[in-house]
Every structure is written in C-alpha cells, then in structure tokens.
Amino acid sequence: MAKTFDPFDRRSWYFGPISRQDATDLLMAERDGGVFLVRDSSSIPGDYVLCVKEDCKVCHYIINKVNEENDGTKYRIGDRYFADLPSLLSFYKLHYLDTTPLVRPATRKLEKVIAKHDFDGADPEDLPFKKNEVLTIMSKDEEQWWTARNSLGRIGAIPVPYIRPFEENSKDNATPTPNKPPSETSSQTSENLTPRRTCLEPNKDTYARVKQARVPNAYDDTALKLQVGDIIRVTKINISGQWEGELVMEGGKGGRKGHFPFTHVELIDYDPLTSSPNPTIQVPD
Missing domain, CATH: 3.30.505.10 (SH2 domain)
Incomplete structure (x- = not known):
C-alpha cells in the first residue's frame, strides 16, 4: 500500500x-x-x-x-x-x-450531533449554528469545546453543552435549520489545543432548572444554594464547569447571583417567565 x-x-x-x-x-x-x-x-x-x-x-x-x-x-x-x-x-x-x-x-467513525440551542459564536474560529442543526464531529480537542463541520463544509469550534448525540430516524430530531454560507474570509478553527478562552457568554435569556440540590461550603459566599426546581438565568458558561447565574424569584424578579456546577442543572428551551413548560433538554454530565 x-x-x-x-x-x-x-x-x-x-x-x-x-x-x-x-x-x-x-x-x-x-x-x-x-x-x-x-x-x-x-x-x-x-x-x-x-x-x-x-x-x-x-x-x-x-x-x-x-x-x-x-x-x-x-x-x-x-x-x-x-x-x-x-x-x-x-x-x-x-x-x-x-x-x-x-x-x-485510522478511519474515523462518523459521529453526528444535533444542536440543542442557537450558538452565534464569539471568536473567528467558532462555528455558529442554529437549534436542530446537525453537525459532524471532526475532533474532541477539549472537554467543553469540540471541532465540528456543518452541512456547508465549514469547520469550527462548538461548545459541548449546546449539543447532544444525533440519532438517525429519531422522533426527537427536528428538521435542521440550514446555516448561511460562510464568507470567503471566514476562518477555520485553530489547531492550537490550549484552552481557547475561559468562558462563553450564553445567548440572552438562557435558563436552567435545578435537578439536584446543593448546599455550598459555608465559607464560599459566591456559590449558589440550589434546591430542586429552582430556575436560574444563566449568565456565564465557564470552561471549568462552574457556571454563573441569577436565581429567578416569583414574579420574575432577580434573586441571588453566584456560581454553581453545571452538572446540577438542566437547560430549558423556553422562557419560564413567559412560556408554558416544554420537555426539558438534558445537559450532558
């Protein structure tokens, strides 16, 4: 050969x-x-x-x-x-x-994922996508950031919490929303495997529901106390897995702000202040 x-x-x-x-x-x-x-x-x-x-x-x-x-x-x-x-x-x-x-x-196994949320991208090497868009994984460079390719052939970095495995013929898969063609000057992802950034600014009005209670260390006054069913408006998604947000109080008022582990919550795909509950979307552990 x-x-x-x-x-x-x-x-x-x-x-x-x-x-x-x-x-x-x-x-x-x-x-x-x-x-x-x-x-x-x-x-x-x-x-x-x-x-x-x-x-x-x-x-x-x-x-x-x-x-x-x-x-x-x-x-x-x-x-x-x-x-x-x-x-x-x-x-x-x-x-x-x-x-x-x-x-x-070696021949790579073709792995596809589907977007749980819109991702606009913040850096030139990011790959923007829409909710329900199907992407092909090229490499898993970091725990929270992978490299993927869209249907138009553009390659870039995507945040892992925004995606889930794509299963062929699954009833859960909605029709993918096509992305706009990339411009001639759009950049592909860097091959530098050091962490690209410390955090990702989530889309406006990104909410999560607490699925696991947590009582933080009494000496950590920046951590949120979590009770099952609490709603948090997510303000920052840190690569470390410690997210930041604000508890949503009755009437939509903002409550205490602080950080919390992303493994204790699940993102929800609706605004809990204006919409009726829909099936939630599980954040991967």
Missing part, C-alpha cells in the same frame, strides 16, 4: 483524549498493518501516544514532550528526538517501528 498520508494534516491523525482501549478497538477493526493514530497520554498530561496496528496487535508508543533549555520543545520516542509531531511521523513513514512503518491514519 502506498504511503501517501500527509504528516502535516493534524486533523487526519490526531484523535485527542480517547482512551487506550478505544484506540485499540478502533485499530483492531482495520484490515491493514501500519494504520495508526496519535492520542493524548492519559497518564502523563501534555505527552502523546502513537498507536499502531502491527501484525495482529496494537502497539502504543509513548511520545514525551521535552522542553530543552537551549533547543526549545522536542518530541522523544524511544531514543530519538524530533522538532515536532509531523517530523516524527515523517520519519516513521519511511522507517519501521517494530514490524511496519506508518501507512495511513
């Missing part, structure tokens, strides 16, 4: 924080030897693992990220050092690891 993959096409071979078992299962489903992927190390934050199908097994090679005082960052695999990951992959495209060189990246 011709070795034609592009070592500089990070999106083709970088699979992000998938587990060792998931990587093994994915590669064992491939027919050819030399099929590979790069994933994050689960035991050493910041390091990577090169996973390769060799013969009838999958080998996992640790790639250490080494900061040299004079030479900057290097990537070490075994006793060899490389300036970056594409250089490492280029070398093993021509040289054997154990029983095979690298032939091609």
Whole structure:
C-alpha cells in the first residue's frame, strides 16, 4: 500500500483524549498493518501516544514532550528526538517501528450531533449554528469545546453543552435549520489545543432548572444554594464547569447571583417567565 498520508494534516491523525482501549478497538477493526493514530497520554498530561496496528496487535508508543533549555520543545520516542509531531511521523513513514512503518491514519467513525440551542459564536474560529442543526464531529480537542463541520463544509469550534448525540430516524430530531454560507474570509478553527478562552457568554435569556440540590461550603459566599426546581438565568458558561447565574424569584424578579456546577442543572428551551413548560433538554454530565 502506498504511503501517501500527509504528516502535516493534524486533523487526519490526531484523535485527542480517547482512551487506550478505544484506540485499540478502533485499530483492531482495520484490515491493514501500519494504520495508526496519535492520542493524548492519559497518564502523563501534555505527552502523546502513537498507536499502531502491527501484525495482529496494537502497539502504543509513548511520545514525551521535552522542553530543552537551549533547543526549545522536542518530541522523544524511544531514543530519538524530533522538532515536532509531523517530523516524527515523517520519519516513521519511511522507517519501521517494530514490524511496519506508518501507512495511513485510522478511519474515523462518523459521529453526528444535533444542536440543542442557537450558538452565534464569539471568536473567528467558532462555528455558529442554529437549534436542530446537525453537525459532524471532526475532533474532541477539549472537554467543553469540540471541532465540528456543518452541512456547508465549514469547520469550527462548538461548545459541548449546546449539543447532544444525533440519532438517525429519531422522533426527537427536528428538521435542521440550514446555516448561511460562510464568507470567503471566514476562518477555520485553530489547531492550537490550549484552552481557547475561559468562558462563553450564553445567548440572552438562557435558563436552567435545578435537578439536584446543593448546599455550598459555608465559607464560599459566591456559590449558589440550589434546591430542586429552582430556575436560574444563566449568565456565564465557564470552561471549568462552574457556571454563573441569577436565581429567578416569583414574579420574575432577580434573586441571588453566584456560581454553581453545571452538572446540577438542566437547560430549558423556553422562557419560564413567559412560556408554558416544554420537555426539558438534558445537559450532558
């Protein structure tokens, strides 16, 4: 088989924080030897693992990220050092690891999601979408931010709390709202995997209902006390999972403001002050 993959096409071979078992299962489903992927190390934050199908097994090679005082960052695999990951992959495209060189990246499983809410985007690398729009996941770069592609081929970053898995032929799937064609100057997502921002400003009038009671630490006067059924107007969605908001009192008046864990609430797709309740939308744990 011709070795034609592009070592500089990070999106083709970088699979992000998938587990060792998931990587093994994915590669064992491939027919050819030399099929590979790069994933994050689960035991050493910041390091990577090169996973390769060799013969009838999958080998996992640790790639250490080494900061040299004079030479900057290097990537070490075994006793060899490389300036970056594409250089490492280029070398093993021509040289054997154990029983095979690298032939091609693993085939990604097509994963689709559907939007629970509108997302207008705040940064050039964001991918705006409308409620019920179906998107294809390209990579899961961060816990709260993934890279996705819309039906027009535009690629960008999307917030995980705004989406849920898309199931074919499900009655819960509404007709997707088409997005506007991207302009010629629209930017695609950056491949820098460091956190892009600390928070996301939610759409106006974003509400959540408390599904799990919580009594905060008595010394934390910035945390909200939560009771099941409370309604919160969400004002900030932090990447850390600690959201910010304001309790809604009777008559629609604003109550105490503070932060709370997003796992204790579920977003609701209506304004509780002006609309009748509809089925709620579950925030993923």
